[in-house]
Amino acid sequence: MASDPSNGIETRRASAVTFAASLTFEDIHHSYHGKETIRGISLTAKPGQVLCLLGPSGSGKTTLLRIAAGIEAQSAGRVLLNDREIAGPDLFLPPERRGVGLMFQDFALFPHMSVLDNVRFGLTALPRAEAEAEAEAALERVGLAHYAEKFPHVLSGGEQQRVALARALAPRPSVLLMDEPFSGLDSRLKDSIRADTLAILRQSRASAIVVTHDAEEAMRMGDRIALLKDGRLVQEGTAEELYLNPKDIFAAAFFSEINEFPGYVRGGRVETPLGNVDGRHFSDGQKVRVAVRLSGLHVSESGGDVPARILSRRFLGVVELLELAVSGTERPVRARVRADQLAAGLRDVTLSANQRDILVFVKDG
Known part of the structure; x- marks a missing residue:
């Protein structure tokens, strides 16, 4: 750390x-x-930006990252770095010749090496003294x-994560690949470590591809997000x-908790237990x-559009999670409300839905 003589505050050295x-x-x-795990994905991580690969387990996120790193070979298609092919039908560059850095989920630090030697490990092309200086600067x-x-x-999990980041950035890769870093x-550390990591990526100006299954994390980190499901790209933006x-109900449910109701379009409207919904963009009779x-x-307590009865209340600090019985559906309707909004012991209430939080999708879309 370097000190600012004007105020005595320590500041981190700027990234190379x-x-x-x-x-x-x-x-x-x-x-x-014999099982297809990636099914025709086309996608670009732009220079200097963070692209988050988001999706549930088994969606192909880590496989795509390993293909970019050169640890896995695709069965068809090409990988290009600045429009230069690094993997394709007739070419497969090994990981060390791709100019990409890889940060594993478990950090993969060598326990028998010092922190400095761990960071220096990827700098074998440099003379020892120069590699050591680069590793010290990265730390x-x-x-x-x-x-x-x-x-x-002897390091905490957060400190080990930062060592792994230093090791990945020390060779100054053009693209950094991070697998659920x-x-x-600990959930209490995630926000600060994530913010530090993002700041270091911005300073180093490296492009980054980050794998995550957490939509909020993707929204916090990504300049762009690619949502995957069953080896396919669902939506990118x-x-x-x-x-x-969201393109479909899978995408909608991945980015927010939802209640879901089946219905038919009748005269440009869809009838639901929460009232009629605009269906003008769909064909009449469509599911x-x-x-x-x-x-x-x-x-x-009153004044809403639909009567309901509270079945359960879960206090979550700032908010309460409610389950409510509503006529027209056997499944409880869920809602999140401010924790101090409803009186204790209240049972009978009314519901109203914000129109911008209602989304309609083709049933098989």
């Missing part, structure tokens, strides 16, 4: 600047033991220069685009699914 690159997946396919950038001679086992951290205009975000339901 890299030349950010674009990384493109072009119609990528991959199979494992200083993540605020761990004072741990250089320590061994990984915060999944092993900014956090705002995916939240406000649809209506999604209503939990946060878009207003619950009050």
